[in-house]
């Protein structure tokens with residue numbers, strides 16, 4: 120059930136990285152709201168800022184990164200919280216699942232040790248109660264033989280099983296918000312579907328970061344499309360797929376091979392490549408690749424505007 | 440059309456280190472009983488999940504790993520028995536493009552040097568000017584600006600690096616290019632550019648392609664025929680449209696059914712996946728049919744007896760029950 124109460128309100132969030140080549144503007148003035156119970160998809164190509172946006176919310180940026188703006192969650196501004204308070208929130212009220220489950224697990228500790236640690240540290244449970252809860256959670260995320268799995272090490276599990284373990288770990292403290300960054304990208308197609316089905320079955324507010332349209336289509340209620348650090352379009356998932364309004368979103372939709380397409384006929388492409396985020400240019404970041412670009416697109420930046428109920432587009436030419 | 444490549448009952452075995460220093464190595468059967476043919480100008484798509492032997496197949500075709508059984512023939516000759524001259528000819532006519540564009544290019548060589556390398560090796564008499572002209576032609580053909588020939592790989596984007604790799608692979612106008620996940624590391628908007636380039640080069644140069652990928656939508660788009668691998672075995676092979684729209688092997692069906700499509704109405708109504716679990720380890724493959732541990736149609740015979748590839752016209756499948764399930 121989607122409630123009308125926002126769980127997270129992000130306001131003018133920007134992320135910069137200081138590099139020898141100058142400042143990399145990874146995320147630019149991002150605004151969005153996430154409602155309780157909503158599943159939000161974040162779509163965009165490699166390097167468009169999807170991951171940094173959410174790492175910034177969790178205080179997990181690399182040392183050369185800096186975030187500005189506001190992010191209200193549970194009555195607090197995440198970007199203003201001291202590190203210790205943010206750490207308590209992470210893993211407790213906000214949990215995150217990453218692309219590569221192997222790097223997120225400690226290779227030297229059993230699954231049981233890693234799961235029960237979460238419970239004893241965050242929830243103050245005793246060790247046998249913690250083991251019971253941990254095994255129950257492994258069962259809930261669909262791992263066969265949960266009790267035996269507690270005794271195993273990460274390398275003894277397959278990729279799909281490890282991802283289930285991470286999801287179990289994320290759910291142990293009953294978080295209000297789960298952020299999953301490309302959780303199925305490293306998995307096989309037949310296993311991908313299982314993990315998406317599992318995530319979809321959870322009754323919790325979720326953000327899914329992906330570049331896979333198919334996964335997105337099956338998972339979320341609403342979609343944000345990012346390009347060069349900015350949200351260029353947002354709206355209900357069905358609307359975005361039925362009628363993408365931003366030229367970039369339209370280009371992406373056309374570029375994926377559809378099953379009805381004539382084999383070997385040329386696919387539609389988006390010419391050129393994404394801009395270098397260390398070289399800020401005025402105007403619309405998509406202009407060099409946009410078929411519709413007009414002179415003003417190169418000088419005047421299009422701001423996101425509400426174009427239909429719940430939908431925004433950042434393009435001078437977008438129509439309702 | 441002539442048969443370029445004839446793969447017969449091919450098996451490839453790797454030896455993994457044993458559990459202790461003195462323990463015997465453990466054999467891993469990466470490929471077993473793989474047979475197919477490839478004609479000039481044809482595209483064969485090879486699909487399957489990670490670890491199913493796709494890249495091993497590419498390496499065996501190039502003669503980079505030895506066959507433990509069976510053979511690979513190039514223009515009618517077993518590649519394990521080619522004399523030096525024939526081997527040179529094969530190396531010239533058989534090129535490869537890898538998944539990770541940046542990692543597969545030598546970072547200390549310029550784009551021009553990388554692209555010229557096969558020319559320098561195989562046409563040693565060529566003068567500087569002739570090489571430069573061929574490199575420029577090859578760069579233009581793949582959509583690279585010939586003025587960038589003195590740049591190094593790190594100065595190009597991923598998509599451009601893949602164009603460099605394709606320019607190198609095609610400069611000798613080979614007969615076959617094996618593409619191992621050529622677009623998997625690229626962004627959606629760049630993927631389409633590279634797919635178009637490969638398909639275009641194929642008709643321009645009359646190339647045959649072996650297109651290895653886990654991306655089913657792309658494989659359907661580029662292939663004349665599709666081969667499906669599971670745990671090192673060929674479970675189905677046939678014309679692309681038939682394999683895609685009327686797959687016969689239960690694994691091929693599950694794989695194609697699992698492909699998410701960009702359609703929220705369909706995807707949000709999607710029932711839980713029909714195939715459970717994950718591929719078993721190739722170190723301990725199941726007896727009989729390798730898919731039986733995940734197959735909803737498995738019967739006792741599937742554990743006892745390995746299904747062989749059974750041809751029905753140009754569509755072949757390895758499943759005891761494919762006829763009754765059809």
Ligand SMILES: Nc1ncnc2c1ncn2[C@@H]1O[C@H](COP(=O)(O)OP(=O)(O)OP(=O)(O)O)[C@@H](O)[C@H]1O
Nearest residue numbers: 136143145164165166167168169170171172181396
């Ligand atoms: N520590 C860092 N120093 C400098 N630049 C960085 C750093 N971390 C990220 N960036 C840059 O910030 C931009 C956004 O990166 P981000 O990781 O958010 O991309 P993404 O959309 O998640 O991409 P992908 O799909 O590849 O995961 C990129 O240009 C990236 O190179």
Ligand code: SF4
Nearest residue numbers: 403406409416434435
């Ligand atoms: S603002 Fe102009 S350049 Fe940007 S997407 Fe719209 S039409 Fe294209």
Ligand code: SF4
Nearest residue numbers: 728731734741758759
């Ligand atoms: S041989 Fe048996 S187990 Fe294998 S795919 Fe066919 S029915 Fe399933």
Ligand SMILES: [Mg+2]
Nearest residue numbers: 169170171300
């Ligand atoms: Mg990312």
